[in-house]
Amino acid sequence: MNAYIPYGKQDISQEDIEAVIDVLRSPWITQGPAIDRFERAVADECGARYAIAVSSATAGLHLACLAAELGPGDKLWTSPNTFVASANCGLYCGAKVDFVDIDPKTYNLSIAALERKLAEAEKRGNLPKILVPVHFAGQSCEMAAIGELSQRYGFRIVEDASHAIGARYGDRPVGSCQYSDLAVFSFHPVKIITTGEGAIVLTNREDLYQKLIRLRTHGITRNADFMTEESHGPWYYQQLELGFNYRLTDIQAALGSSQLQRLQTFVNRRRFLAERYHQLLANFPLTRPWQHPDTQSSWHLYVIRLNLEQIERTHRQVFEALRAANIGVNLHYIPVHTQPYYQQLGFKWGQFPEAESYYREAISIPLYYGLTEAEQDYIVETLAEVLSNRAS
Numbered sequence: 001m002n003a004y005i006p007y008g009k010q011d012i013s014q015e016d017i018e019a020v021i022d023v024l025r026s027p028w029i030t031q032g033p034a035i036d037r038f039e040r041a042v043a044d045e046c047g048a049r050y051a052i053a054v055s056s057a058t059a060g061l062h063l064a065c066l067a068a069e070l071g072p073g074d075k076l077w078t079s080p081n082t083f084v085a086s087a088n089c090g091l092y093c094g095a096k097v098d099f100v101d102i103d104p105k106t107y108n109l110s111i112a113a114l115e116r117k118l119a120e121a122e123k124r125g126n127l128p129k130i131l132v133p134v135h136f137a138g139q140s141c142e143m144a145a146i147g148e149l150s151q152r153y154g155f156r157i158v159e160d161a162s163h164a165i166g167a168r169y170g171d172r173p174v175g176s177c178q179y180s181d182l183a184v185f186s187f188h189p190v191k192i193i194t195t196g197e198g199a200i201v202l203t204n205r206e207d208l209y210q211k212l213i214r215l216r217t218h219g220i221t222r223n224a225d226f227m228t229e230e231s232h233g234p235w236y237y238q239q240l241e242l243g244f245n246y247r248l249t250d251i252q253a254a255l256g257s258s259q260l261q262r263l264q265t266f267v268n269r270r271r272f273l274a275e276r277y278h279q280l281l282a283n284f285p286l287t288r289p290w291q292h293p294d295t296q297s298s299w300h301l302y303v304i305r306l307n308l309e310q311i312e313r314t315h316r317q318v319f320e321a322l323r324a325a326n327i328g329v330n331l332h333y334i335p336v337h338t339q340p341y342y343q344q345l346g347f348k349w350g351q352f353p354e355a356e357s358y359y360r361e362a363i364s365i366p367l368y369y370g371l372t373e374a375e376q377d378y379i380v381e382t383l384a385e386v387l388s389n390r391a392s
């Protein structure tokens with residue numbers, strides 16, 4: 001049997017290792033020049049004006065919500081088909097969280113469901129302050145439509161682009177913030193590029209940028225322009241608000257800059273493997289990922305959806321058989337509103353039926369830069385066996 005194949009993993013090159021060692025030998029291992037270089041490089045890559053490196057996308061989403069002035073009494077809406085962090089950021093700010101059901105084809109939040117929910121919320125005086133669209137699996141949400149709705153209803157947009165560095169929407173990279181206030185990339189090792197832990201927040205707005213910079217470091221400023229009184233001397237700083245230590249180290253930023261140079265290589269390989277899956281799985285009793293024509297995915301995930309009425313095994317049996325064959329399949333995502341913590345807040349099974357029926361059928365199969373074609377063939381062959389009626 002094959003060695004264990006995870007669903008995703010990082011690829012670290014000799015150049016990456018040397019970039020990290022260079023920082024370790026330099027005078028700055030945190031808050032030094034490697035951070036600025038990484039921020040500039042990501043901003044340029046995406047065509048956004050400002051980039052702020054932070055310790056994780058969870059921290060980035062929290063700061064983005066604070067910068068957009070989310071607070072008690074406000075509402076944040078997101079997709080139920082996401083990692084819990086996309087919703088938790090609202091709760092950190094003392095806001096209420098609600099969800100918009102997903103589109104059955106893209107598995108991103110549904111524009112039709114969003115329109116309906118906004119119209120209802122307007123009647124009740126219950127509109128959200130922030131919407132967090134999640135670019136699921138690396139495929140952008142329909143940002144032009146979401147942007148239009150944000151103009152009409154006056155909410156802010158924080159893109160959870162954790163899966164989507166290297167993806168495109170229309171003729172621009174995801175992260176350009178063309179239709180949004182802020183966007184957040186994650187650099188956790190399973191994502192497209194990695195810094196170990198880490199993230200970048202992007203924005204085109206100077207005011208949001210200044211706020212993010214402060215909130216990342218305890219709410220402190222050393223810039224006399226923002227101080228409430230004359231500086232006491234060269235040592236002086238002021239804490240203007242309650243911030244955090246959400247900084248990235250220079251060690252991590254150097255790894256990020258080095259990884260960023262291979263972004264297109266990574267995404268091209270993922271796209272090649274995704275297209276190969278698409279061919280190989282053509283006649284299987286499952287639904288392959290559907291791509292909206294306005295998007296080019298970064299292919300963070302390759303999700304198959306089982307056609308359960310055509311097979312004689314349950315979703316769980318298929319999942320377990322693949323794991324037993326050393327294939328590290330996973331499930332993205334357990335609908336957030338079904339988590340016990342969210343059920344305690346009053347959410348119930350049945351509230352977001354598209355996300356729930358997706359959950360009963362979805363399996364993420366391995367996809368990452370270093371996955372070989374032989375491994376991919378093994379995954380496809382095993383899947384064929386598991387899904388066939390012969391197998392027991």
Ligand SMILES: *Cc1c(COP(=O)(O)O)cnc(C)c1O
Pocket residue numbers: 055056057058059082083085086134160162163186187188197198199
């Ligand atoms: C990974 C992920 C996060 C959290 O990222 P961290 O950098 O691990 O904090 C948030 N949202 C989504 C959709 C993710 O996949």
